[in-house]
Every structure is written in C-alpha cells, then in structure tokens.
Amino acid sequence: MRLQITYDKAGNIAAAMEIAEEAQQASHALAPGDGQSATIVYVPEEYRYLELFDLCQQLRVDVRSKRPRLLLRDEKGSIAAYGRGVRSYRPSSDERGE
Numbered sequence: 001m002r003l004q005i006t007y008d009k010a011g012n013i014a015a016a017m018e019i020a021e022e023a024q025q026a027s028h029a030l031a032p033g034d035g036q037s038a039t040i041v042y043v044p045e046e047y048r049y050l051e052l053f054d055l056c057q058q059l060r061v062d063v064r065s066k067r068p069r070l071l072l073r074d075e076k077g078s079i080a081a082y083g084r085g086v087r088s089y090r091p092s093s094d095e096r097g098e
Contacts, residue, residue, distance in 0.1 A: 002019040002040055002042055003052075004016070004017045004029070005041060005056075005061070006036045006037065006038045007037060007060075007061045007063075007068075008036050011060040011061040012060060013056040013060065013061065014032075014033065016055065018052060041061070042069075047070070055070075058072065058073060059071060059073065
C-alpha cells in the first residue's frame with residue numbers, strides 16, 4: 001500500500017491519499033501547506049489493515065531518515081522506531097469485525 005502524504009517538521013501527517021497499486025503515480029497531488037512537506041511512502045505490512053484515518057493517527061513520518069518512512073507513535077505521542085522491538089497493539093479479527 002502506497003500513500004501520498006503531507007506532513008509537518010515533527011512528522012505529523014496532515015493529509016494522506018492512497019495510491020492505487022497499479023498506478024505509476026498519484027492521480028492527484030496533495031499540496032503541502034506552510035512548513036509542510038509532501039512525499040510518497042509505503043505502509044508497513046502490519047498496519048495495512050488500518051483505515052486511512054487510523055494510519056494518520058497512529059503513524060508518523062521519520063523526518064530524520066534520508067528517505068521518509070512511517071513509524072509507530074508511542075504512548076507519549078513521540079516517534080518509536082518501526083521494526084526495532086516496538087510494542088504495538090493489533091486488534092483481533094473480532095475487534096476488526098472480521
């Protein structure tokens with residue numbers, strides 16, 4: 001799953017739009033506001049079940065890496081590195097309504 005996103009200097013996602021897998025590029029462009037940047041990122045596999053709104057609330061952009069990537073927010077709202085032993089909550093299939 002690919003997203004086109006705009007985000008602020010702290011990595012908070014301001015807007016997001018899913019890009020169809022078969023598309024070479026986004027059909028529309030999100031325009032970043034003042035102090036924001038725009039990029040295209042891949043959603044880590046373990047978060048692809050989330051709705052777009054929830055992705056924006058639970059993940060942030062790692063603004064320190066050379067290539068933007070999505071990271072899980074920790075309980076305090078700061079960035080916790082994705083894939084480095086971070087505890088994450090994944091609802092059961094019953095909780096997701098499956």
